[in-house]
Amino acid sequence: MxxxxxxxxxxxxxPHNLSIPLLDAIRVQIQNIYLDKVIKELGLCVTLYDIRSIEGGFVFPGDGAPTFTVDFGLVMFRPFVGEVLVGKLKKCDKTGLHISLGFFDDIHVPEHLLQQPSTFDEEEKLWVWKYQGNDMFMDLDEDVRFRVLQVKYPPIPVEQDKDAKPFAPMEIIGDTNADGLGLVSWWS
Amino acid sequence: MKILEANAGLLSNFEVLDLLRSRGADKGFLGAVGAVTPSECKVYDYLVQSPAGTQTREKVQDFLKEAEQYSLTKAERLQASNIRPISAVEVHLIVEDCDERLSSAMVDRFVGSVEEKLPPPPEQSDETAEQGETEMETE
Known part of the structure; x- marks a missing residue:
């Protein structure tokens, strides 16, 4: 949510932004610094909501630019534990599902949190839910509904292996093991 | 940077969509200074195809008012407006301990008011549009 x-x-x-109105200049600066970035414990910044106050305008000695103290509101994407979200299935592998919301990709559903009993189809490279003798395939690019189990903000790695997966500042662990979760098409 | 208030309020999907629309996200990324950014467009694209895509301010307010009688928490009501549950199994997902708090008749009534107060999600029209396109192609 x-x-x-x-x-x-x-x-x-x-200085090059001083020719435009101050409010716009500050808006641009906030956008450059915060938009599409993760702030630890606050979540992913989606957009600027409002600017509440602007103070100062002090020019430090030796600096050719004014510095303002600004209070502002940001819209953050921060799902809470237990929230139900719908995303698109991007990748299946042995570790589980990888789901994307379009603007946020680091969602993982580990294998032990899939609908039980689920098995991994080696040929199709897809997860299959064995429901009452039926094989329910989890096809790629299908809408998947999941419950947020945990939101993690891993520390920035000091050193990273060459072939390690790209660092994600915010990760969501999802759970699809309940009625109504899994592919949206299963339940409609 | 200093965090003054980490949680100054919840925003429904519709409110975020409305804000992004007012920023011009529906026109796409133009690259102008201070204009909408690609990341905002992505959020907009996600929200516009969710149930929030067809909602209006009046309808959401109307629904939240209607939902007050079911003694749900604020987060649960907001989630209901975000997800638009139209089956009992979806209501059970959103509402914690649903069996104890709502009788099955109340769940049915809740589903009814969701269907009545919130407009259907935009997906169906997309699908028919896609079907139309494929039909055109086959012709």
């Missing part, structure tokens, strides 16, 4: 978070920051407005 999306939430509103209030932040205060000191922003340096670069």
């Amino acid at each position: 999306f939430m509103l978070s209030l932040l205060r920051d000191t922003l340096r407005i670069p």
